[in-house]
Amino acid sequence: MDGTRTGASHAGGGHRTFLIVGGGLAGAKAAQALRDEGFAGRVILVGDEHEEPYERPPLSKDYLTGRATRRSVYVHEPSWYARHRVELHLGQPAVAIDREAREVRLGDGTRLPYDALLLATGAEPRRLGIPGTDLAGVHHLRRLAHADHLRGALTGRAAPRDGDAPLVVAGAGWIGLEVAAAARTLGVPVTVVEPAPAPLYGVLGPEVGEAIAAVHREHGVTFRFGTRLAEITGRDGMVAGVTTEAGETLPARAVLAAIGAAPRTTLAASAGLALADGPGGGVAVDASLRTSDPHVFAAGDVAAVVRPGDGGHRRVEHWANALNSGPAAARAMLGREVTYDRVPYFFSDQYDLGIEYSGWAPPGGYDRVVWRGDVAKRTFCAFWLDGARRVLAGMTVNVWDLTDTVQALIRSGRPADPDALADAETPLAELLPPA
Numbered sequence: 557m558d559g560t561r562t563g564a565s566h567a568g569g570g571h572r573t574f575l576i577v578g579g580g581l582a583g584a585k586a587a588q589a590l591r592d593e594g595f596a597g598r599v600i601l602v603g604d605e606h607e608e609p610y611e612r613p614p615l616s617k618d619y620l621t622g623r624a625t626r627r628s629v630y631v632h633e634p635s636w637y638a639r640h641r642v643e644l645h646l647g648q649p650a651v652a653i654d655r656e657a658r659e660v661r662l663g664d665g666t667r668l669p670y671d672a673l674l675l676a677t678g679a680e681p682r683r684l685g686i687p688g689t690d691l692a693g694v695h696h697l698r699r700l701a702h703a704d705h706l707r708g709a710l711t712g713r714a715a716p717r718d719g720d721a722p723l724v725v726a727g728a729g730w731i732g733l734e735v736a737a738a739a740r741t742l743g744v745p746v747t748v749v750e751p752a753p754a755p756l757y758g759v760l761g762p763e764v765g766e767a768i769a770a771v772h773r774e775h776g777v778t779f780r781f782g783t784r785l786a787e788i789t790g791r792d793g794m795v796a797g798v799t800t801e802a803g804e805t806l807p808a809r810a811v812l813a814a815i816g817a818a819p820r821t822t823l824a825a826s827a828g829l830a831l832a833d834g835p836g837g838g839v840a841v842d843a844s845l846r847t848s849d850p851h852v853f854a855a856g857d858v859a860a861v862v863r864p865g866d867g868g869h870r871r872v873e874h875w876a877n878a879l880n881s882g883p884a885a886a887r888a889m890l891g892r893e894v895t896y897d898r899v900p901y902f903f904s905d906q907y908d909l910g911i912e913y914s915g916w917a918p919p920g921g922y923d924r925v926v927w928r929g930d931v932a933k934r935t936f937c938a939f940w941l942d943g944a945r946r947v948l949a950g951m952t953v954n955v956w957d958l959t960d961t962v963q964a965l966i967r968s969g970r971p972a973d974p975d976a977l978a979d980a981e982t983p984l985a986e987l988l989p990p991a
Contacts, residue, residue, distance in 0.1 A: 572597040577650045578676030579603020582856030582882035584631040589883035591640045599642045604649035615703040616734040653827035672889040679817035679857040688788025693795030693810045709810045721807040728755035732814035737906040740775045747778045763925045819858045832860030832869035844894040845885040855881040874902035899963045915949025926977045945971040
């Protein structure tokens with residue numbers, strides 16, 4: 557990757573233009589960081605939605621159930637952008653990058669110049685690709701408009717209720733489970749169809765995944781593991797049921813496709829920027845979040861950051877990555893020395909569970925799981941260890957203020973005593989190597 561430095565050598569840069577494409581959390585926080593760092597030049601933020609930048613986690617949680625207001629999901633108050641001289645171009649997608657002229661063209665033909673460009677284009681829901689996906693009542697969840705439609709389906713006059721045709725969720729990942737929990741909170745029956753043998757299998761593995769499944773079953777969620785949807789059937793243009801690949805027919809009044817998200821790389825690819833290899837894809841960036849073009853950076857869900865040691869790339873889709881990588885990219889655009897190597901982190905709220913997870917330990921990548929606390933009472937921790945007893949990942953459930961310690965254990969790369977990890981009376985901090 558080209559290591560040429562770009563950006564002003566000082567924060568002022570009053571004659572320079574920094575352009576951000578992407579109206580989500582990463583883009584908004586990058587704009588904020590530029591002003592916080594003292595950048596006095598022109599800042600332009602482009603978003604293809606008509607909404608000001610907003611946060612996505614509430615869309616599958618409190619906003620979906622009505623406990624959070626629409627205004628509460630926005631990153632900044634309405635006047636922030638004008639007060640900080642951030643120009644908003646909303647409702648127009650960026651359709652092309654002219655790297656030679658250093659311009660971005662919008663869908664309406666507008667051309668915006670840049671000295672440094674940040675791509676924070678995010679990701680989009682994967683489609684089911686089966687018959688019936690064009691029926692009314694088939695939902696995706698990525699944008700505020702999606703959440704509004706789904707909330708109407710769950711709370712409106714025609715919403716299903718216990719004993720009625722259920723909401724069928726295709727996919728038992730974080731979004732699918734959070735929506736299932738929200739729906740059950742609203743009294744909506746839920747069936748989750750998942751090809752893996754347990755929920756969150758690709759992240760948590762079978763042991764911890766089954767513990768999460770048990771909580772959902774206690775709240776009335778029905779699971780169909782080991783299969784996926786084959787067809788969505790309808791009546792009068794509306795969803796009426798689904799058929800699984802196992803041949804089972806299930807009633808349904810609404811279907812949520814929650815089978816993951818794909819990075820929005822079309823803009824970068826058409827401009828000839830390097831993309832990451834592998835199933836996760838994304839725009840390949842170095843440790844300073846710079847792409848193969850020294851004047852173009854990427855952050856958030858679309859960015860695949862080089863991994864220390866092996867030169868491969870990892871793309872992380874969670875909220876904390878958007879929160880932290882946007883400002884990191886902004887500092888790199890300003891010419892600061894930046895090494896973005898944060899431990900992956902995410903959180904989830906489901907029923908009365910507050911879940912925080914740090915690290916990376918997919919099935920096949922760890923040797924054992926160590927439990928700490930009381931799983932039955934839903935107050936516990938889980939740690940994923942490799943064969944050398946190093947902590948690869950850790951998750952807390954209704955246990956607070958341990959994330960920094962868990963991440964320090966992961967970063968240390970030192971073997972940990974499994975018995976001490978499992979002993980709730982032993983402070984985790986005692987397992988850290990001496991400072």
